[in-house]
Amino acid sequence: MINTSFLTDSLLFRNLDETERAQVLIIGQVHTYQPDEVIFREGDPGDGMFIVIKGTVRISRQSATGEEALAVLEPNAFFGEMALIDYMPRAASAIANETCDLFFIPLKDLRALIETHHQIALKVLFALCEVLTQRLRETNDRYMSIFTIAQWGGGGLSNQLIPLP
Numbered sequence: 001m002i003n004t005s006f007l008t009d010s011l012l013f014r015n016l017d018e019t020e021r022a023q024v025l026i027i028g029q030v031h032t033y034q035p036d037e038v039i040f041r042e043g044d045p046g047d048g049m050f051i052v053i054k055g056t057v058r059i060s061r062q063s064a065t066g067e068e069a070l071a072v073l074e075p076n077a078f079f080g081e082m083a084l085i086d087y088m089p090r091a092a093s094a095i096a097n098e099t100c101d102l103f104f105i106p107l108k109d110l111r112a113l114i115e116t117h118h119q120i121a122l123k124v125l126f127a128l129c130e131v132l133t134q135r136l137r138e139t140n141d142r143y144m145s146i147f148t149i150a151q152w153g154g155g156g157l158s159n160q161l162i163p164l165p
Helices: 006-011 018-027 082-086 107-116 118-152
Strands: 028-032 038-040 048-054 057-063 066-073 091-098 100-106
Touching: 006 018, 018 057, 018 100, 028 118, 038 057, 048 082, 082 091, 082 107, 100 107, 107 118
Parallel strands: none
Antiparallel strands: 028 100, 038 091, 048 100, 057 066, 057 091
Protein backbone atom coordinates (compact mmCIF):
# COMPACT_ATOMS: atom_id res chain seq x y z
CA MET A 1 0.00 0.00 0.00
CA ILE A 2 1.36 3.40 -1.00
CA ASN A 3 1.25 6.47 1.21
CA THR A 4 -1.11 8.91 -0.53
CA SER A 5 0.25 12.04 1.17
CA PHE A 6 2.10 12.86 -2.07
CA LEU A 7 -1.19 14.18 -3.45
CA THR A 8 -1.68 16.49 -0.48
CA ASP A 9 1.93 17.67 -0.81
CA SER A 10 1.72 18.28 -4.57
CA LEU A 11 1.31 21.95 -5.49
CA LEU A 12 -1.28 20.99 -8.07
CA PHE A 13 -3.58 19.01 -5.78
CA ARG A 14 -2.92 20.41 -2.30
CA ASN A 15 -6.10 22.51 -2.26
CA LEU A 16 -8.40 19.55 -2.88
CA ASP A 17 -10.37 18.17 0.02
CA GLU A 18 -10.17 14.49 0.98
CA THR A 19 -13.07 13.41 -1.23
CA GLU A 20 -11.68 15.28 -4.24
CA ARG A 21 -8.21 13.78 -3.72
CA ALA A 22 -9.80 10.33 -3.55
CA GLN A 23 -11.33 10.93 -6.99
CA VAL A 24 -7.89 11.76 -8.38
CA LEU A 25 -6.40 8.67 -6.74
CA ILE A 26 -9.04 6.49 -8.42
CA ILE A 27 -8.05 7.59 -11.94
CA GLY A 28 -4.28 7.30 -11.48
CA GLN A 29 -1.79 4.46 -11.23
CA VAL A 30 1.63 4.07 -9.64
CA HIS A 31 4.48 3.05 -11.96
CA THR A 32 8.05 2.21 -10.95
CA TYR A 33 10.96 3.19 -13.20
CA GLN A 34 14.58 2.08 -12.99
CA PRO A 35 17.60 4.41 -13.27
CA ASP A 36 17.97 5.87 -16.79
CA GLU A 37 14.66 4.38 -17.91
CA VAL A 38 12.82 6.72 -20.28
CA ILE A 39 9.40 7.75 -19.00
CA PHE A 40 8.61 9.64 -22.20
CA ARG A 41 10.59 11.23 -25.01
CA GLU A 42 10.49 14.72 -26.45
CA GLY A 43 7.93 14.62 -29.27
CA ASP A 44 5.84 11.78 -27.80
CA PRO A 45 2.10 12.43 -27.51
CA GLY A 46 1.11 14.03 -24.21
CA ASP A 47 -1.09 11.30 -22.76
CA GLY A 48 -1.03 12.27 -19.10
CA MET A 49 0.86 13.82 -16.24
CA PHE A 50 3.03 12.44 -13.44
CA ILE A 51 3.71 13.18 -9.79
CA VAL A 52 7.01 12.03 -8.29
CA ILE A 53 6.29 9.90 -5.23
CA LYS A 54 9.80 8.56 -4.60
CA GLY A 55 13.15 9.11 -6.30
CA THR A 56 14.09 11.76 -8.85
CA VAL A 57 13.33 12.39 -12.52
CA ARG A 58 15.37 14.51 -14.90
CA ILE A 59 13.71 16.56 -17.58
CA SER A 60 15.98 17.04 -20.57
CA ARG A 61 16.21 17.94 -24.23
CA GLN A 62 18.59 16.78 -26.90
CA SER A 63 21.04 19.34 -28.21
CA ALA A 64 23.91 19.18 -30.69
CA THR A 65 26.19 18.15 -27.82
CA GLY A 66 23.88 15.46 -26.37
CA GLU A 67 21.39 15.37 -23.51
CA GLU A 68 20.92 18.69 -21.74
CA ALA A 69 19.24 18.42 -18.35
CA LEU A 70 16.71 21.20 -17.77
CA ALA A 71 15.61 20.15 -14.28
CA VAL A 72 15.79 17.35 -11.74
CA LEU A 73 12.44 16.79 -10.07
CA GLU A 74 12.13 15.47 -6.54
CA PRO A 75 9.20 13.93 -4.63
CA ASN A 76 5.90 15.85 -4.87
CA ALA A 77 6.94 17.59 -8.09
CA PHE A 78 4.71 17.08 -11.11
CA PHE A 79 5.48 17.05 -14.82
CA GLY A 80 3.76 16.41 -18.13
CA GLU A 81 0.98 18.82 -17.17
CA MET A 82 1.35 20.93 -20.32
CA ALA A 83 -0.58 18.24 -22.21
CA LEU A 84 -3.57 19.09 -20.04
CA ILE A 85 -3.63 22.55 -21.61
CA ASP A 86 -2.41 22.34 -25.20
CA TYR A 87 -2.62 18.74 -26.54
CA MET A 88 0.86 19.23 -28.03
CA PRO A 89 3.62 16.60 -28.11
CA ARG A 90 6.04 16.43 -25.19
CA ALA A 91 8.37 19.44 -25.12
CA ALA A 92 11.15 17.50 -23.38
CA SER A 93 12.09 14.00 -22.30
CA ALA A 94 11.59 12.62 -18.79
CA ILE A 95 14.09 10.03 -17.55
CA ALA A 96 14.33 8.26 -14.20
CA ASN A 97 17.41 9.61 -12.48
CA GLU A 98 17.26 6.79 -9.94
CA THR A 99 14.69 4.14 -9.08
CA CYS A 100 11.48 6.08 -8.69
CA ASP A 101 7.78 5.64 -8.13
CA LEU A 102 5.55 7.93 -10.15
CA PHE A 103 1.82 8.50 -9.99
CA PHE A 104 0.49 8.66 -13.55
CA ILE A 105 -2.82 10.40 -14.27
CA PRO A 106 -4.11 9.72 -17.80
CA LEU A 107 -5.02 12.91 -19.62
CA LYS A 108 -8.42 11.67 -20.80
CA ASP A 109 -9.42 10.65 -17.26
CA LEU A 110 -8.19 13.90 -15.72
CA ARG A 111 -10.04 15.94 -18.34
CA ALA A 112 -13.23 13.93 -17.70
CA LEU A 113 -12.87 14.51 -13.94
CA ILE A 114 -12.35 18.24 -14.47
CA GLU A 115 -15.33 18.49 -16.83
CA THR A 116 -17.70 16.76 -14.42
CA HIS A 117 -16.45 18.16 -11.10
CA HIS A 118 -16.26 21.93 -11.39
CA GLN A 119 -14.87 22.51 -7.88
CA ILE A 120 -11.95 20.21 -8.68
CA ALA A 121 -11.48 22.00 -12.00
CA LEU A 122 -11.31 25.43 -10.36
CA LYS A 123 -8.85 24.30 -7.71
CA VAL A 124 -6.58 22.36 -10.07
CA LEU A 125 -6.58 24.93 -12.86
CA PHE A 126 -5.93 27.79 -10.45
CA ALA A 127 -3.02 25.88 -8.90
CA LEU A 128 -1.73 25.11 -12.40
CA CYS A 129 -1.86 28.82 -13.28
CA GLU A 130 0.08 29.65 -10.12
CA VAL A 131 2.80 27.14 -10.95
CA LEU A 132 3.01 28.13 -14.62
CA THR A 133 3.24 31.80 -13.63
CA GLN A 134 6.11 31.05 -11.26
CA ARG A 135 7.90 29.03 -13.96
CA LEU A 136 7.43 31.87 -16.45
CA ARG A 137 8.88 34.38 -13.98
CA GLU A 138 11.90 32.12 -13.44
CA THR A 139 12.35 31.71 -17.20
CA ASN A 140 12.17 35.49 -17.67
CA ASP A 141 14.83 35.97 -14.98
CA ARG A 142 17.14 33.42 -16.66
CA TYR A 143 16.50 35.02 -20.05
CA MET A 144 17.43 38.47 -18.74
CA SER A 145 20.56 37.05 -17.09
CA ILE A 146 21.67 35.55 -20.40
CA PHE A 147 21.01 38.85 -22.16
CA THR A 148 22.97 40.76 -19.53
CA ILE A 149 25.93 38.40 -19.87
CA ALA A 150 25.79 38.63 -23.65
CA GLN A 151 25.49 42.40 -23.55
CA TRP A 152 28.08 43.25 -20.90
CA GLY A 153 30.26 40.24 -20.33
CA GLY A 154 30.76 38.80 -23.80
CA GLY A 155 34.44 39.64 -24.32
CA GLY A 156 34.72 42.56 -26.67
CA LEU A 157 30.99 43.07 -27.03
CA SER A 158 30.83 45.91 -24.52
CA ASN A 159 31.12 48.50 -27.30
CA GLN A 160 28.30 46.88 -29.28
CA LEU A 161 25.16 46.90 -27.21
CA ILE A 162 22.54 44.29 -27.99
CA PRO A 163 19.06 45.80 -27.87
CA LEU A 164 16.72 44.19 -25.40
CA PRO A 165 13.43 42.97 -26.85
